[in-house]
Amino acid sequence: MNPGPAADLGARLGGFPRFTLLGRPTPLEDAPRLSELLGVRVLIKRDDLSEVGLGGNKLRKLEFLLGDALAAGCDTLVTFGALQSNHARQSAAACARAGIACHLVLTDTVPRHDELYRTNGNLLLDELFGARIWFSDGTEDGLAATVERVESHLAAEGSRARWVPPGGSEPLGALGYVSCALELSQQCRDLSVEPDQVFVASATAGTHAGLLCGLRGAMATTSVRGVAVLEDAADTADTVVRLGSQVAELLGVEPAPAEAVHVDGGQLGAGYGIPTDASREATGMFARTEGIVLDPVYTSKTAAGLVEVCRDGPGESGAPGPDTTLVFVHTGGSPGLFAYGRDALDGAVRGS
């Protein structure tokens, strides 16, 4: 591992305004019982343990997005998500911390109509953190009409707003995961380990694109495997490539070639926000070996992808075995579990 490019990337990241939401590195933990079960060494990067608003991957993006908003004198942030968006919840909490208003445009895109999904989990927390919520149906027209209502509301209030796309996945937000990659590579150096693959959920793909950009500079022998949870593998890979080249341009470095973008499309199941048997199994496995909570939309499907690789072989990184080291990036989302209730569980220990 060559510390040169990482130091250079670190210096480049330092040129962007940043509002601190993570006071310290998130832990990189061994998962011994899970490793024993799967026959490989699994390390878990605990981005679910970042502190503000019950944590998760969006805080890293929001450090840069809020830094930009505050530098531009904004007093309001507006963003988008599904009803149970973790990004929306973390935006609401981060805005509370920054002392600015937060407006959330939440769309009804996941086919769940039960009370829990519509009131609990992230939605409950959005309200707790003081966000103003604007509900929209899942149609393009419905969304456009809601955006117009928000715009006129903000104009009438005289607000100066920073609009942030779904998932915070604009190049500036993805810088948060370039920074995570540098942190992770330092932690791997401290443990004298060079992981074979890093597993991460890939939805709006800023997390995947940022990690890939950072790891290429800092830990070039480690590949990144995104597990598609929003769109199919081809569309997800296109987004990673496009966003990755924008992130590289922002930092003034070479973009990752398309061949470096690996996406597993086999865990999507019936679609975004719909658990699968494999995601439920993985949820139980992480909980009962390590006491770690996965979420039903992102991390459980990503974990299912990791479990499958251990059963079938990790493809381009050679045969799995005790010498194989896989990093699972735990991107958070546990509040979503309370919106899905028992539908997120595999039922293995449920009493009658």
Ligand SMILES: Cc1ncc(COP(=O)(O)O)c(C=O)c1O
């Ligand atoms: C818990 C969790 N993991 C992963 C992701 C995926 O991140 P990205 O949208 O950057 O692909 C999200 C996005 O909302 C998330 O909430």
